Amino acid sequence: MDKTVLxxxxxxxxxxxxxLTLKRFGRVVASADATAVPALVAAERPDIVVLDVWLGAxxxxxxxxxxxxxxxxxxxxxxxxxxxxxxxxxAGIAAGAxxxxxxxxxxxxxxxxxxxxxxxxxxx
Amino acid sequence: MAERPxxxxxxxxxxxxxxxxxxxxxxxxxxxxxxxxxxxLFGVPIALVSLVDANRQWFKSRHGFDVVExxxxxxxxxxxIQQDDVMVVEDAAHDPRFSANPLVTADSGIRFYAGAPxxxxxxxxxxxxxxxxxxxxxxxxxxxxxxxxxxxxxxxELAAVELNRALQRQRENEAAMRALIEYxxxxxxxxxxxxxxxxxxxxxxxxxxxSPHELLGRSAQVVLDEDMAALRARTGMPDLTPxxxxxxxxxxxxxxxxxxxxxxxxxxxxxxxxxxxxISRRREADERSRATDERRRKYFxxxxxxxxxxxxxxxxxxxxxxxxxxxxxxxxxxxxIIHRQAGRLVSLINQLLDLARxxxxxxxxxxxxxLTAEELIDQTRSGLVGLGDTERIQVTLQEGxxxxxxxxxxxxxALTNILSxxxxxxxxxxxxxxxxxxxxxxxxxxxxxxxxxxGVGMTPExxxxxxxxxxxxxxxSSVPGSGLGMTILKExxxxxxxxxxxxxxxxxxxxxxxxxxxxxxxxx
Numbered sequence: 309m310d311k312t313v314l315x316x317x318x319x320x321x322x323x324x325x326x327x328l329t330l331k332r333f334g335r336v337v338a339s340a341d342a343t344a345v346p347a348l349v350a351a352e353r354p355d356i357v358v359l360d361v362w363l364g365a366x367x368x369x370x371x372x373x374x375x376x377x378x379x380x381x382x383x384x385x386x387x388x389x390x391x392x393x394x395x396x397x398x399a400g401i402a403a404g405a406x407x408x409x410x411x412x413x414x415x416x417x418x419x420x421x422x423x424x425x426x427x428x429x430x431x432x
Numbered sequence: 433m434a435e436r437p438x439x440x441x442x443x444x445x446x447x448x449x450x451x452x453x454x455x456x457x458x459x460x461x462x463x464x465x466x467x468x469x470x471x472x473l474f475g476v477p478i479a480l481v482s483l484v485d486a487n488r489q490w491f492k493s494r495h496g497f498d499v500v501e502x503x504x505x506x507x508x509x510x511x512x513i514q515q516d517d518v519m520v521v522e523d524a525a526h527d528p529r530f531s532a533n534p535l536v537t538a539d540s541g542i543r544f545y546a547g548a549p550x551x552x553x554x555x556x557x558x559x560x561x562x563x564x565x566x567x568x569x570x571x572x573x574x575x576x577x578x579x580x581x582x583x584x585x586x587x588x589e590l591a592a593v594e595l596n597r598a599l600q601r602q603r604e605n606e607a608a609m610r611a612l613i614e615y616x617x618x619x620x621x622x623x624x625x626x627x628x629x630x631x632x633x634x635x636x637x638x639x640x641x642x643s644p645h646e647l648l649g650r651s652a653q654v655v656l657d658e659d660m661a662a663l664r665a666r667t668g669m670p671d672l673t674p675x676x677x678x679x680x681x682x683x684x685x686x687x688x689x690x691x692x693x694x695x696x697x698x699x700x701x702x703x704x705x706x707x708x709x710x711i712s713r714r715r716e717a718d719e720r721s722r723a724t725d726e727r728r729r730k731y732f733x734x735x736x737x738x739x740x741x742x743x744x745x746x747x748x749x750x751x752x753x754x755x756x757x758x759x760x761x762x763x764x765x766x767x768x769i770i771h772r773q774a775g776r777l778v779s780l781i782n783q784l785l786d787l788a789r790x791x792x793x794x795x796x797x798x799x800x801x802x803l804t805a806e807e808l809i810d811q812t813r814s815g816l817v818g819l820g821d822t823e824r825i826q827v828t829l830q831e832g833x834x835x836x837x838x839x840x841x842x843x844x845x846a847l848t849n850i851l852s853x854x855x856x857x858x859x860x861x862x863x864x865x866x867x868x869x870x871x872x873x874x875x876x877x878x879x880x881x882x883x884x885x886x887g888v889g890m891t892p893e894x895x896x897x898x899x900x901x902x903x904x905x906x907x908x909s910s911v912p913g914s915g916l917g918m919t920i921l922k923e924x925x926x927x928x929x930x931x932x933x934x935x936x937x938x939x940x941x942x943x944x945x946x947x948x949x950x951x952x953x954x955x956x
Contacts, residue, residue, distance in 0.1 A: 319741060321769050325748040362737060390740035391733065412744035415751050 309334045311426055314354035316345055316369065317388070318362075322411075326358055326388070329415040330422055342367045349376060354383045355426055358418075361389035361400070370403040377404030384425040388413065441556070445513075446486055448556040452593055455483060455490055462589050463493035466561070470582050471495045474575065476544070476563045481586055482509045483550075483559035497564070506535050512547030513557040518576040518583075521545040523568035544569040546576070548583035553591050561586045619708035624701065627652040627660030639689070639710045642682040652706075655679050656689075663691065664704075676711070687712040734902045735784055738914070742780070745773035776914075783916040786845070787901070787923060795927045798839040802951030805833060805868040805879050808840060812847040820855040828867040834950040836879040838928055843948070846924040849917035850883050850944045856913070858887025858941065873930065877950040886941040895936055921946075 311334040317323045318340045327336050337352050339345065349357070357376065361369040369387060376382045385407075387400040392410035400408040407421050449455070467479040481493040489509050490501040504510055511529065512519040524530040524543050535542050547562035561583040613620055619636030623629055629647045637644060640655045653659055657678040666675045672692055679689040690709040695702065749766045752758075758766065789797070806829055816822045854864045864885045871880035890898065894905040899922040902915040918934075925932040929949050936942035 319745075321745045321773060322741070322748070324769070325745060325752070328752055329748070390737040390744070392736070392740070393733075411740045412747040415748050416755060 309426075311335070311355040312337065312352055313422070314345075314348055314352060314357045314383070315339070316342060316357065316372070317360045318342075319360075322360075325415065326418070329418055330358070332419075333422060333426065342369065342372055345372050346375065349383065356384040356386065356422055358386045358388055358422075359405075361387060361391055361396075370399060370405075373400070373403045373405050384428075386418070386421060386425065388418070445484075445556045445558060448552045448554060449483060449485065449558040452552070452558065452590060453597065454492060454590070454593055455485060457492070459493060462592075463586065464495070466582060466586055466589075467493045467495035470561065470563060470579070473578065473582075474546075474563050476565045476569075478564035480562050480564070481550070481559065482507075482547075482562055484509050484513055489559070492559075502535070506533050508535075508542070508545045509547055509560045509562060512545075512560045512562065513549045516549070518546060518548045518579050520571045520576065522570060525568075540566045543567055544571075546571050546579060548576075548579045550583055550587045550590060552587070553594060558590070619710075621652070621706040621708060623652055623660070623704040623706060625704065627663075627704075629654075630703070636708055639687070639708060640679070640681050646682060655681075657686075660704075664693065674709075679708075679710075688715045731901050738780060738902055739777065739784075742773040742777040746770050746777065780914045780916075783914045783920065787916055787920050790842070790920065790923050790927065798842060798927060800837055800839055800928075802835040803838060803840055804835050805829065805881060808836075808838070808843050808847065809866065809868075809881075811840065812844045812851065815844060815848060816851060816855075819852050821860055822851075822855070824855070824858075824860075824862065825851065825864045825866055828865070830867070830869050833868055833870060833879050834877055836948045837951040838948055839924075842924045843928070846921045846946070847881070847883075849921045850946070853917060854883055854885035854887060854942070854944075858885040862886040871947045873947055873949050878930070878947050879950055880945060880947045882943060882945045884941060884943040889938045889940050889942050890936040891938055895934060898934055 309332065313330045313333055313336045315323055315326045315330070315336060315338040317326060317338070320340070323338045323340065327338055330336055333356075335352075337348060337354065339348055345357075345359075348354075359369040359373055369389065373385050373387060376385060382404075385405050387403075387405040387408045388411060389396065389400065389408070390411040397408045397410075406425055409418060409421065463481050467481060470479040471477065476496075478494075478496040480491050480495070480497060482489045482491050484504065484507065487504050488501045489504055489507045491497065491499075494500075508519075508521065508524075508530065521527050521530060522544060524533065524536040524541075524545060530536050530542075530545075533542075542564055544565035544567065545562060547560035549557040550559045550561060552558050561579065563579065613633050616633060616635055619639045620631075620633040621629060621636055622631035629650055629652055632640075632642075632644055632647050637647070640647065642655070647654065651660075652663075656663070657680065663675065663677060672694055674690045674692045677689045677691050679687050681687060688711050690711045692707040694705045696705060697703070749770045753763060753766055753770075809827055809829075813822060813825060813827075851864070851866075858864065862885070864883065866881070866883050869880045869882065871878040890905050897903040898905065898918050901919045903918075904913060904915040922932055925946055925948070931947045933945045934942065935945075
């Protein structure tokens with residue numbers, strides 16, 4: 309496939325896991341640095357962003373998601389988080405996430421979720 | 433001898449007399465001046481204030497008469513109190529009621545008697561003001577009137593006895609009420625309808641740390657952050673529901689108060705009685721327990737997060753290995769990740785359980801005994817195998833230190849956590865100095881153990897969080913760690929009643945100083 313996937317995850321092992329899981333969709337760009345996300349989105353024009361929530365003390369993945377979704381042309385966002393309480397999930401959806409997946413996760417589950425989101429038409 | 437009259441009201445009359453509490457009391461000028469005056473006025477040798485008791489008549493005042501009391505059976509007054517008006521016996525020798533009376537038949541006995549009854553405030557006739565002479569006399573109506581008037585004055589004095597006693601009782605009641613209010617442990621304010629302070633009790637003065645003159649006549653807003661109208665609206669008088677209000681002490685400091693208001697009418701004026709309680713301490717305790725709850729919740733959330741992250745690697749990579757094909761080198765790399773993350777999971781769970789056990793068990797679970805710092809350090813060093821180059825640790829023991837009071841196992845764990853950080857975060861080959869020294873904890877002898885490395889050190893910001901659970905100054909994951917080592921260290925040292933301090937500067941190394949109480953030499 310020819311999609312672009314952006315992974316934002318500060319754990320090296322998990323970044324590799326997600327990269328391996330999603331590489332069949334096309335190009336995979338991965339970053340450990342949350343502050344670089346807006347620039348990466350602008351430069352790489354990803355179709356989908358896989359976003360961790362706890363990305364260091366200063367910045368939350370939910371803030372990044374909210375910021376991205378202010379743009380009508382925003383990519384799909386999958387929030388991938390170790391925070392699994394209902395209130396966390398609600399907060400993720402409220403921040404505009406298209407999907408909220410709790411760690412630990414099944415790579416196959418993530419793969420099919422991403423496939424579903426990419427199959428849906430992007431807003432024009 | 434004449435029969436003694438005992439009417440139905442006799443019991444009541446005696447009750448009233450007793451309640452005057454006047455029988456057998458010393459002579460008093462206020463009665464004596466009346467008998468003196470009566471004797472002079474009527475020209476008689478004897479004038480008496482006679483009180484008729486059950487079996488005697490007792491003289492509260494005696495003019496010209498030495499006898500304190502006489503038997504009631506020979507009493508003239510017993511007869512006098514039977515009638516409303518003055519009883520006059522002009523010559524007892526010729527009166528059938530008294531002619532055989534021994535007081536009459538005696539040498540220079542009684543011949544003349546005139547007695548006016550003394551009425552208590554309720555009308556009960558308790559005695560007489562009487563005149564006595566040893567010769568027969570005539571006593572006319574005008575004289576009767578004068579005697580009755582004098583008797584009325586005596587009756588007033590008797591009433592005054594009662595009045596004074598009532599006054600005394602009231603004073604005692606008032607003193608009791610005042611003492612009650614003054615020693616009442618809760619603050620009491622009396623306010624007018626506008627909230628002006630009319631009275632404060634000492635407890636309220638203590639609450640506001642004010643003297644009364646700083647409060648009296650001033651608005652309650654001097655000590656409250658809320659005006660009276662708002663407060664009254666909130667209290668829902670007259671339901672007497674306590675409300676919480678922020679208050680101010682004289683020194684400007686704030687406190688949390690509980691106010692209960694009640695309204696009343698005092699001398700026709702609308703007034704408010706307020707009970708005021710200082711609940712600052714209760715609120716602070718609530719706040720502390722809220723903070724503790726919040727910390728626990730955060731701790732739990734963090735622990736969950738920290739556990740899920742390595743679990744995600746273990747679950748995810750193992751699933752990939754099962755479902756996909758990888759070249760042998762990649763496959764092996766993924767298995768290594770699984771193994772590493774599983775190891776991390778195990779150590780995290782162990783540390784979490786350690787911390788939970790220490791917190792749950794508290795000091796009771798500690799096996800505290802007297803042990804030497806040397807013993808602790810030797811055991812810790814021999815347990816460090818596998819943690820890296822432990823030869824770098826240079827131990828300097830101060831001579832003659834007392835033994836310390838501690839749980840060897842727990843303190844070994846604490847010291848291991850410090851040393852393993854020093855080993856992990858300082859360059860290979862750089863020395864790690866471990867020394868012991870004399871210290872004090874308050875006024876108790878103590879043993880200090882200091883560990884100084886020349887490692888990467890920490891910024892002040894990092895130092896501030898170093899004892900927080902899951903905090904890792906090193907956010908890159910090149911060095912494995914749970915972020916619980918220093919938390920466990922602190923918990924262990926705290927439960928020993930010791931202290932632990934950390935000083936550090938980036939690139940200048942870190943010094944951790946642990947001070948532990950000495951074993952009590954007398955009981956140790």
